[in-house]
Amino acid sequence: MSGDDTAAPQHFELGPFAFDSGYTLPGARLAYRTFGELNAARDNAVLFPHMYSGNSSSLEALIGEGRALDPSRYFIILPDQFGNGLSSSPSNTPPPFDRGQFPVVSIADDVRAQHRLVTEHFGITALHAVVGWSMGGQQAYEWAVRHPEVVPRAAIFAATARTPAHNKLFIDMAGELLRSDPAFADGFYADAADVHVGLKRHAMAFTLTSTSTRFFRDEVWRAMGFASADDYGHGFTRGYYQALDPNNLLRQLAKWRAGDVGRNAGGDLAAALGRITGKVVAVAFSDDFFMPVADVAADVALIPGAELRVIDSPMGHFAMFGLMPTDAAAIDEVLAEVLKS
Numbered sequence: 001m002s003g004d005d006t007a008a009p010q011h012f013e014l015g016p017f018a019f020d021s022g023y024t025l026p027g028a029r030l031a032y033r034t035f036g037e038l039n040a041a042r043d044n045a046v047l048f049p050h051m052y053s054g055n056s057s058s059l060e061a062l063i064g065e066g067r068a069l070d071p072s073r074y075f076i077i078l079p080d081q082f083g084n085g086l087s088s089s090p091s092n093t094p095p096p097f098d099r100g101q102f103p104v105v106s107i108a109d110d111v112r113a114q115h116r117l118v119t120e121h122f123g124i125t126a127l128h129a130v131v132g133w134s135m136g137g138q139q140a141y142e143w144a145v146r147h148p149e150v151v152p153r154a155a156i157f158a159a160t161a162r163t164p165a166h167n168k169l170f171i172d173m174a175g176e177l178l179r180s181d182p183a184f185a186d187g188f189y190a191d192a193a194d195v196h197v198g199l200k201r202h203a204m205a206f207t208l209t210s211t212s213t214r215f216f217r218d219e220v221w222r223a224m225g226f227a228s229a230d231d232y233g234h235g236f237t238r239g240y241y242q243a244l245d246p247n248n249l250l251r252q253l254a255k256w257r258a259g260d261v262g263r264n265a266g267g268d269l270a271a272a273l274g275r276i277t278g279k280v281v282a283v284a285f286s287d288d289f290f291m292p293v294a295d296v297a298a299d300v301a302l303i304p305g306a307e308l309r310v311i312d313s314p315m316g317h318f319a320m321f322g323l324m325p326t327d328a329a330a331i332d333e334v335l336a337e338v339l340k341s
Contacts, residue, residue, distance in 0.1 A: 009033050009056050009086050012117045017088075023103035025093070030113045031086035032056055033078045035063050036071030042124050045075045046339070047114065047143070051134035051320075052252050053244055056080045059133070061322060068335035074128060079117060081110045081135070083251035090247035091192065099247050100188025107135075107259045111142040118150075126150050129339055133157040133320040134290070135252070138259040141299075144276045145261045153279040155338040157320050157331070158291045161299045162260040162269050167290055170209060171257045177201035178246050178253075192245045202249070203241040207233035212287030212316035220314045224323060273302040280306040281338050283331075285319040309334055 009031040017028035033056040038045060046069065050058045056078035063069045069076055080087040082105045090102040097103065118124045130151050132140030137159020144151045145161075163171070181198030183189050189198075215221065221232040241249075262269035280303050284296035293310055300308045311330045313319035322328030 009080060012113075012121050014088075014113055014116065017109075017113065019103040019109050020106040021104040023097075025088055025097055025103060028082075028088045028113070030082075030088075030117055031080035031084075032117060033060075035060075035069075035076040035078075036074050038075040038122060038124070042122070043126060043128060044073065045077060045118070045122065045124050045127050046129045046131060047077050047079065047118065047127055048131045049079050049081060049110065049114065049136040049139040050084070051136050052256055053084075053241065053249060054136075055084050055086050059136075059320075062328075062331065062335075068332045068339055069131070074339070077118070077122075079110075079114045081105075081139070081252070081255075082113070083248050083255065085245055085248050087113075089245075090188070090251055091245040099190070100186065102247070102251060105251055105255050107138050107142050107255060108146070108263070110139055110255075111146060114139070114143075115147060115150075126152065129153040129155065131155045131157075131335065131338075132159060134159055134317065135256050135259070138163075138256070141261050141273075142264075144278060144280065145264050145272050148275055148277040151276075151278045153338050153341055155281050155283070155335055157283045157334075158285055158288055158296070158317055159282075160259075160291055160295050161273055161302075162262055163257055164291075164295050168257050170205070170290065171253050174202055174205050175250060175253045177205055178250055181246070184246070188250075189246050192247060195246050196242075198246055199242045199244070200238060202246075203238040204233065206241065207237040209289045210237065210316060210318045212289065212314050214287055214314040215316060218314060220324075270302045273299065274304065276303050276306075279338065279341050281309060281334060282306060283309045283311060283334055285316060286310055286312040287314060287316045288319070290317045 012030045014028040018024045083089045130140045130143045137156040140156045141161040178198045183194045226232040261272045265271035284293040300306045319327045
Protein backbone atom coordinates (compact mmCIF):
# COMPACT_ATOMS: atom_id res chain seq x y z
CA MET A 1 0.00 0.00 0.00
CA SER A 2 2.84 2.41 0.66
CA GLY A 3 4.42 2.06 -2.76
CA ASP A 4 8.12 2.15 -3.54
CA ASP A 5 9.76 4.31 -0.88
CA THR A 6 13.21 3.75 -2.36
CA ALA A 7 12.61 6.51 -4.91
CA ALA A 8 13.30 9.69 -2.98
CA PRO A 9 10.73 12.45 -3.44
CA GLN A 10 11.56 16.00 -4.40
CA HIS A 11 10.92 18.85 -1.96
CA PHE A 12 9.43 22.28 -2.41
CA GLU A 13 10.69 24.68 0.25
CA LEU A 14 7.76 26.64 1.65
CA GLY A 15 9.75 28.72 4.12
CA PRO A 16 7.85 29.90 7.21
CA PHE A 17 4.36 28.41 6.83
CA ALA A 18 1.41 29.58 8.93
CA PHE A 19 -1.02 26.77 9.72
CA ASP A 20 -4.73 27.33 10.33
CA SER A 21 -4.12 26.30 13.94
CA GLY A 22 -2.22 29.57 14.50
CA TYR A 23 1.34 28.24 14.53
CA THR A 24 4.07 29.06 12.03
CA LEU A 25 6.47 26.29 11.09
CA PRO A 26 9.91 27.60 10.08
CA GLY A 27 11.39 25.90 7.05
CA ALA A 28 8.26 23.95 6.10
CA ARG A 29 8.69 21.52 3.22
CA LEU A 30 6.28 19.89 0.80
CA ALA A 31 7.44 16.59 -0.68
CA TYR A 32 6.14 15.42 -4.05
CA ARG A 33 6.75 13.07 -6.95
CA THR A 34 5.88 13.60 -10.61
CA PHE A 35 5.25 11.43 -13.67
CA GLY A 36 5.28 12.59 -17.27
CA GLU A 37 6.21 15.99 -18.67
CA LEU A 38 4.52 19.36 -18.33
CA ASN A 39 3.62 20.52 -21.83
CA ALA A 40 4.44 23.93 -23.28
CA ALA A 41 0.94 25.23 -22.59
CA ARG A 42 1.16 24.00 -18.99
CA ASP A 43 -2.38 22.65 -19.21
CA ASN A 44 -1.89 18.87 -18.87
CA ALA A 45 -1.22 18.67 -15.11
CA VAL A 46 -3.23 16.27 -12.95
CA LEU A 47 -2.89 16.66 -9.19
CA PHE A 48 -3.35 13.41 -7.25
CA PRO A 49 -3.10 13.81 -3.44
CA HIS A 50 -3.01 10.67 -1.32
CA MET A 51 -4.99 9.08 1.49
CA TYR A 52 -4.55 8.67 5.26
CA SER A 53 -1.28 6.90 6.15
CA GLY A 54 -0.04 7.05 2.57
CA ASN A 55 2.58 9.01 0.69
CA SER A 56 3.29 10.17 -2.84
CA SER A 57 4.17 6.64 -3.94
CA SER A 58 1.04 5.00 -2.57
CA LEU A 59 -1.10 5.17 -5.69
CA GLU A 60 1.58 4.81 -8.35
CA ALA A 61 -0.05 1.53 -9.41
CA LEU A 62 -2.87 3.57 -10.98
CA ILE A 63 -0.39 5.38 -13.25
CA GLY A 64 1.04 3.93 -16.45
CA GLU A 65 1.05 4.05 -20.22
CA GLY A 66 -2.24 2.78 -21.56
CA ARG A 67 -3.97 3.61 -18.26
CA ALA A 68 -6.28 6.58 -17.76
CA LEU A 69 -3.50 8.32 -15.82
CA ASP A 70 -1.06 8.00 -18.69
CA PRO A 71 2.24 9.84 -18.12
CA SER A 72 2.75 10.10 -21.88
CA ARG A 73 -0.30 12.40 -21.94
CA TYR A 74 -0.46 14.00 -18.51
CA PHE A 75 1.94 15.59 -16.05
CA ILE A 76 0.90 13.86 -12.84
CA ILE A 77 1.81 15.53 -9.56
CA LEU A 78 1.66 13.40 -6.41
CA PRO A 79 1.97 15.69 -3.36
CA ASP A 80 2.68 14.46 0.15
CA GLN A 81 0.35 15.80 2.80
CA PHE A 82 1.69 17.39 5.97
CA GLY A 83 2.22 14.78 8.66
CA ASN A 84 2.97 11.81 6.40
CA GLY A 85 6.69 11.59 7.18
CA LEU A 86 7.93 12.98 3.85
CA SER A 87 6.51 16.49 3.93
CA SER A 88 6.99 18.38 7.21
CA SER A 89 5.78 16.02 9.96
CA PRO A 90 6.16 15.25 13.66
CA SER A 91 8.74 12.59 12.74
CA ASN A 92 11.08 14.79 10.71
CA THR A 93 10.79 18.29 12.20
CA PRO A 94 13.37 19.52 14.72
CA PRO A 95 12.42 21.00 18.11
CA PRO A 96 10.38 22.85 19.18
CA PHE A 97 7.88 21.40 16.66
CA ASP A 98 8.85 17.74 16.77
CA ARG A 99 6.62 14.85 17.81
CA GLY A 100 3.63 15.98 19.87
CA GLN A 101 4.54 19.65 19.47
CA PHE A 102 3.95 19.64 15.70
CA PRO A 103 1.10 22.01 14.80
CA VAL A 104 -2.41 20.70 14.28
CA VAL A 105 -2.87 20.55 10.51
CA SER A 106 -5.96 21.04 8.36
CA ILE A 107 -6.94 19.86 4.89
CA ALA A 108 -6.88 23.53 3.92
CA ASP A 109 -3.22 23.74 5.02
CA ASP A 110 -2.35 20.93 2.64
CA VAL A 111 -4.18 22.59 -0.22
CA ARG A 112 -2.62 26.01 0.41
CA ALA A 113 0.83 24.41 0.26
CA GLN A 114 -0.07 22.41 -2.85
CA HIS A 115 -1.40 25.54 -4.53
CA ARG A 116 1.96 27.20 -4.01
CA LEU A 117 3.70 24.15 -5.48
CA VAL A 118 1.44 24.22 -8.53
CA THR A 119 1.53 27.97 -9.17
CA GLU A 120 4.93 29.10 -7.85
CA HIS A 121 7.09 26.09 -8.61
CA PHE A 122 5.50 24.77 -11.80
CA GLY A 123 3.97 28.00 -13.08
CA ILE A 124 0.60 26.33 -13.68
CA THR A 125 -2.46 28.59 -13.69
CA ALA A 126 -5.06 25.88 -14.26
CA LEU A 127 -4.86 22.14 -13.66
CA HIS A 128 -6.26 19.65 -16.12
CA ALA A 129 -7.87 17.82 -13.19
CA VAL A 130 -7.68 16.92 -9.53
CA VAL A 131 -8.06 13.28 -8.53
CA GLY A 132 -8.31 12.05 -4.95
CA TRP A 133 -9.34 9.11 -2.82
CA SER A 134 -10.35 9.23 0.86
CA MET A 135 -8.30 12.02 2.49
CA GLY A 136 -7.00 12.77 -1.00
CA GLY A 137 -10.63 13.23 -1.97
CA GLN A 138 -11.10 15.65 0.91
CA GLN A 139 -8.21 17.64 -0.55
CA ALA A 140 -9.78 17.46 -4.02
CA TYR A 141 -13.03 18.93 -2.66
CA GLU A 142 -11.04 21.68 -0.93
CA TRP A 143 -9.28 22.46 -4.20
CA ALA A 144 -12.54 22.63 -6.16
CA VAL A 145 -14.18 24.93 -3.59
CA ARG A 146 -11.18 27.12 -2.79
CA HIS A 147 -9.86 27.43 -6.37
CA PRO A 148 -12.75 26.71 -8.77
CA GLU A 149 -10.97 28.57 -11.57
CA VAL A 150 -8.03 26.16 -11.31
CA VAL A 151 -10.06 22.92 -11.26
CA PRO A 152 -12.06 22.35 -14.47
CA ARG A 153 -12.66 18.70 -13.60
CA ALA A 154 -12.34 16.41 -10.59
CA ALA A 155 -12.65 12.69 -9.96
CA ILE A 156 -13.27 12.10 -6.27
CA PHE A 157 -13.31 8.55 -4.90
CA ALA A 158 -14.72 7.41 -1.55
CA ALA A 159 -14.62 10.83 0.08
CA THR A 160 -17.02 13.37 1.52
CA ALA A 161 -16.80 17.14 1.64
CA ARG A 162 -17.48 17.07 5.38
CA THR A 163 -16.46 14.15 7.59
CA PRO A 164 -19.68 12.34 8.64
CA ALA A 165 -20.50 11.80 12.32
CA HIS A 166 -20.14 8.01 12.19
CA ASN A 167 -16.75 8.37 10.46
CA LYS A 168 -15.61 10.70 13.25
CA LEU A 169 -16.45 7.97 15.76
CA PHE A 170 -14.22 5.54 13.91
CA ILE A 171 -11.43 8.11 13.77
CA ASP A 172 -11.80 8.67 17.52
CA MET A 173 -11.54 4.93 18.07
CA ALA A 174 -8.44 4.64 15.89
CA GLY A 175 -6.84 7.49 17.80
CA GLU A 176 -7.67 5.97 21.18
CA LEU A 177 -6.13 2.68 20.09
CA LEU A 178 -2.92 4.44 19.09
CA ARG A 179 -2.84 6.28 22.41
CA SER A 180 -3.42 3.03 24.35
CA ASP A 181 0.24 2.05 23.99
CA PRO A 182 2.32 2.34 27.19
CA ALA A 183 4.88 4.24 25.09
CA PHE A 184 2.39 7.08 24.65
CA ALA A 185 2.75 9.76 27.33
CA ASP A 186 2.37 13.52 27.64
CA GLY A 187 0.47 13.67 24.35
CA PHE A 188 2.99 11.96 22.09
CA TYR A 189 5.32 9.01 21.56
CA ALA A 190 8.80 9.89 22.78
CA ASP A 191 10.38 7.08 20.76
CA ALA A 192 8.36 5.60 17.94
CA ALA A 193 10.78 2.66 17.78
CA ASP A 194 9.31 1.36 21.04
CA VAL A 195 5.74 1.27 19.72
CA HIS A 196 4.07 -2.10 19.43
CA VAL A 197 0.67 -2.38 21.09
CA GLY A 198 -0.91 0.86 19.87
CA LEU A 199 -0.12 0.32 16.21
CA LYS A 200 -1.21 -3.32 16.40
CA ARG A 201 -4.59 -2.32 17.86
CA HIS A 202 -4.96 0.47 15.31
CA ALA A 203 -4.25 -2.04 12.51
CA MET A 204 -6.90 -4.42 13.89
CA ALA A 205 -9.51 -1.66 13.60
CA PHE A 206 -8.64 -1.17 9.93
CA THR A 207 -8.66 -4.93 9.30
CA LEU A 208 -12.29 -4.99 10.44
CA THR A 209 -13.61 -1.82 8.79
CA SER A 210 -11.57 -1.00 5.68
CA THR A 211 -13.11 -3.70 3.48
CA SER A 212 -16.59 -5.18 4.14
CA THR A 213 -18.53 -8.02 5.69
CA ARG A 214 -18.81 -9.47 2.18
CA PHE A 215 -15.01 -9.50 1.93
CA PHE A 216 -14.85 -11.90 4.88
CA ARG A 217 -18.07 -13.82 4.24
CA ASP A 218 -17.05 -14.66 0.65
CA GLU A 219 -13.39 -15.19 1.62
CA VAL A 220 -12.21 -12.61 -0.89
CA TRP A 221 -8.87 -12.55 0.92
CA ARG A 222 -8.09 -15.87 -0.82
CA ALA A 223 -7.84 -14.02 -4.15
CA MET A 224 -5.16 -11.82 -2.55
CA GLY A 225 -3.08 -14.87 -1.66
CA PHE A 226 -3.92 -15.15 2.05
CA ALA A 227 -4.71 -18.46 3.75
CA SER A 228 -7.26 -17.07 6.22
CA ALA A 229 -8.88 -13.89 7.48
CA ASP A 230 -6.33 -13.80 10.29
CA ASP A 231 -3.54 -14.19 7.76
CA TYR A 232 -4.91 -11.19 5.86
CA GLY A 233 -5.08 -9.08 9.02
CA HIS A 234 -1.56 -10.01 10.05
CA GLY A 235 0.13 -9.92 6.67
CA PHE A 236 -1.68 -7.00 5.06
CA THR A 237 -3.08 -4.39 7.43
CA ARG A 238 -0.86 -5.04 10.44
CA GLY A 239 2.23 -5.42 8.29
CA TYR A 240 1.50 -2.04 6.72
CA TYR A 241 0.42 0.09 9.67
CA GLN A 242 3.02 -1.17 12.13
CA ALA A 243 5.77 0.28 9.95
CA LEU A 244 4.39 3.83 10.33
CA ASP A 245 5.12 6.57 12.85
CA PRO A 246 2.23 6.94 15.35
CA ASN A 247 2.85 10.64 15.96
CA ASN A 248 2.36 11.21 12.25
CA LEU A 249 -0.79 9.10 12.21
CA LEU A 250 -2.32 11.02 15.12
CA ARG A 251 -1.86 14.32 13.30
CA GLN A 252 -3.40 12.85 10.14
CA LEU A 253 -6.35 11.44 12.06
CA ALA A 254 -7.11 14.85 13.55
CA LYS A 255 -6.95 16.38 10.06
CA TRP A 256 -9.27 13.73 8.61
CA ARG A 257 -11.75 14.22 11.45
CA ALA A 258 -11.92 17.99 11.00
CA GLY A 259 -12.32 17.85 7.21
CA ASP A 260 -15.10 20.27 6.16
CA VAL A 261 -15.14 22.46 3.04
CA GLY A 262 -18.08 24.29 4.59
CA ARG A 263 -15.49 26.31 6.52
CA ASN A 264 -14.91 28.22 3.28
CA ALA A 265 -18.47 29.57 3.53
CA GLY A 266 -18.92 30.17 7.25
CA GLY A 267 -19.91 26.56 7.89
CA ASP A 268 -22.52 26.42 5.11
CA LEU A 269 -21.70 23.22 3.22
CA ALA A 270 -24.25 23.84 0.46
CA ALA A 271 -22.92 27.34 -0.17
CA ALA A 272 -19.33 26.07 -0.28
CA LEU A 273 -20.07 23.22 -2.71
CA GLY A 274 -22.16 25.63 -4.79
CA ARG A 275 -18.94 27.49 -5.63
CA ILE A 276 -17.64 24.56 -7.68
CA THR A 277 -17.74 25.30 -11.39
CA GLY A 278 -15.84 22.34 -12.85
CA LYS A 279 -17.10 18.90 -13.79
CA VAL A 280 -17.19 16.65 -10.73
CA VAL A 281 -17.65 12.90 -10.79
CA ALA A 282 -17.84 11.46 -7.28
CA VAL A 283 -17.39 7.71 -6.89
CA ALA A 284 -18.68 5.63 -4.01
CA PHE A 285 -17.82 1.99 -3.41
CA SER A 286 -20.85 -0.15 -2.65
CA ASP A 287 -19.67 -1.67 0.64
CA ASP A 288 -17.61 1.25 1.95
CA PHE A 289 -18.03 1.51 5.74
CA PHE A 290 -16.14 4.81 5.98
CA MET A 291 -17.86 6.70 3.16
CA PRO A 292 -21.22 5.03 2.38
CA VAL A 293 -22.97 5.65 -0.91
CA ALA A 294 -25.66 7.77 0.76
CA ASP A 295 -23.09 10.17 2.23
CA VAL A 296 -21.29 10.61 -1.08
CA ALA A 297 -24.63 11.08 -2.86
CA ALA A 298 -25.65 13.80 -0.40
CA ASP A 299 -22.60 15.86 -1.38
CA VAL A 300 -23.16 15.28 -5.09
CA ALA A 301 -26.69 16.70 -4.75
CA LEU A 302 -25.19 20.02 -3.59
CA ILE A 303 -22.69 20.42 -6.46
CA PRO A 304 -23.93 21.98 -9.71
CA GLY A 305 -23.83 19.39 -12.47
CA ALA A 306 -22.00 16.77 -10.39
CA GLU A 307 -22.47 13.09 -11.13
CA LEU A 308 -22.42 10.03 -8.87
CA ARG A 309 -20.90 6.70 -9.84
CA VAL A 310 -21.14 3.58 -7.70
CA ILE A 311 -18.60 0.79 -8.09
CA ASP A 312 -19.71 -2.53 -6.66
CA SER A 313 -16.85 -4.15 -4.75
CA PRO A 314 -16.39 -6.36 -1.67
CA MET A 315 -13.16 -4.43 -1.03
CA GLY A 316 -15.10 -1.57 0.53
CA HIS A 317 -12.98 1.51 1.17
CA PHE A 318 -9.85 -0.30 -0.01
CA ALA A 319 -11.31 -0.88 -3.49
CA MET A 320 -9.30 2.11 -4.70
CA PHE A 321 -6.09 0.12 -4.44
CA GLY A 322 -7.26 -1.89 -7.44
CA LEU A 323 -6.26 -5.18 -5.80
CA MET A 324 -9.18 -6.83 -7.61
CA PRO A 325 -8.90 -6.60 -11.44
CA THR A 326 -12.56 -5.62 -11.74
CA ASP A 327 -12.04 -2.71 -9.35
CA ALA A 328 -8.99 -1.49 -11.25
CA ALA A 329 -10.89 -1.58 -14.53
CA ALA A 330 -13.90 0.27 -13.10
CA ILE A 331 -11.70 2.96 -11.55
CA ASP A 332 -9.79 3.41 -14.81
CA GLU A 333 -13.05 3.77 -16.69
CA VAL A 334 -14.20 6.64 -14.47
CA LEU A 335 -10.80 8.34 -14.60
CA ALA A 336 -10.71 8.10 -18.40
CA GLU A 337 -14.19 9.60 -18.64
CA VAL A 338 -13.32 12.55 -16.42
CA LEU A 339 -9.88 13.27 -17.86
CA LYS A 340 -11.13 13.24 -21.46
CA SER A 341 -14.22 15.36 -20.75
